[in-house]
Amino acid sequence: MILTAKDISFRYSKKDREILSGFSLEVSQEEVVGLVAPSGFGKTTLCKILAGYQKPDRGEVLLDGKPLSGIKGPCPVQMIWQHPEQSVNPRLRMREVILEGDNIGQDIIKGLGIEEDWMNRYPAELSGGELQRFCIARALGKSTGFLLADEISTMLDLITQSQIWHFLLEETRRRHIGLIAVSHSSALLDEICTRKIELQR
Numbered sequence: 001m002i003l004t005a006k007d008i009s010f011r012y013s014k015k016d017r018e019i020l021s022g023f024s025l026e027v028s029q030e031e032v033v034g035l036v037a038p039s040g041f042g043k044t045t046l047c048k049i050l051a052g053y054q055k056p057d058r059g060e061v062l063l064d065g066k067p068l069s070g071i072k073g074p075c076p077v078q079m080i081w082q083h084p085e086q087s088v089n090p091r092l093r094m095r096e097v098i099l100e101g102d103n104i105g106q107d108i109i110k111g112l113g114i115e116e117d118w119m120n121r122y123p124a125e126l127s128g129g130e131l132q133r134f135c136i137a138r139a140l141g142k143s144t145g146f147l148l149a150d151e152i153s154t155m156l157d158l159i160t161q162s163q164i165w166h167f168l169l170e171e172t173r174r175r176h177i178g179l180i181a182v183s184h185s186s187a188l189l190d191e192i193c194t195r196k197i198e199l200q201r
């Protein structure tokens with residue numbers, strides 16, 4: 001599959017400036033693409049558009065030439081958000097959060113170091129790092145073809161960051177999942193990316 005952003009323009013409201021203006025990108029499932037730009041330049045906004053959460057004012061997002069918006073069933077483009085506590089339903093136990101993903105296998109749960117005991121807890125009963133592991137697992141469903149990782153490891157200590165990235169890179173490489181990673185750490189992006197793209201204003 002190829003994920004294409006074609007001539008995307010977007011502003012949040014008429015009185016705001018245009019955050020993306022004629023932006024285009026093409027990513028294959030063999031790539032790890034780093035998205036770099038200073039704070040506020042629109043990295044998260046672009047991820048939201050690529051994952052179908054936000055509709056662009058102009059342009060379109062295509063998967064193998066077909067509009068992403070027309071795809072039925074679980075979205076093949078999954079996003080992992082910067083703040084896990086904002087991306088889970090606080091009323092669901094973690095076992096139910098995992099069920100929101102598309103057939104998440106035990107190998108993924110184990111690979112991310114998720115403990116059985118955490119499954120019965122609510123999101124507020126986990127640390128940010130523990131919660132983020134669930135969000136990563138949920139995004140790695142059977143139908144995932146592209147993964148957008150938006151500053152996913154900033155709340156983690158260095159050892160956990162390294163474990164999680166190691167797992168994520170292995171898993172995406174093995175399953176041919178294209179990865180787009182947003183990070184302010186150029187050291188991390190230099191290490192994991194096959195290419196980097198700079199968002200311009």
Ligand SMILES: Nc1ncnc2c1ncn2[C@@H]1O[C@H](COP(=O)(O)OP(=O)(O)OP(=O)(O)O)[C@@H](O)[C@H]1O
Binds near residue numbers: 019040044
């Ligand atoms: N829901 C919203 N409504 C209005 N403006 C918004 C909204 N979300 C973001 N913005 C604005 O859009 C611009 C781009 O925000 P975005 O979060 O995409 O940037 P970013 O590059 O991801 O930043 P950071 O590196 O700080 O996470 C910012 O100026 C922000 O204030």
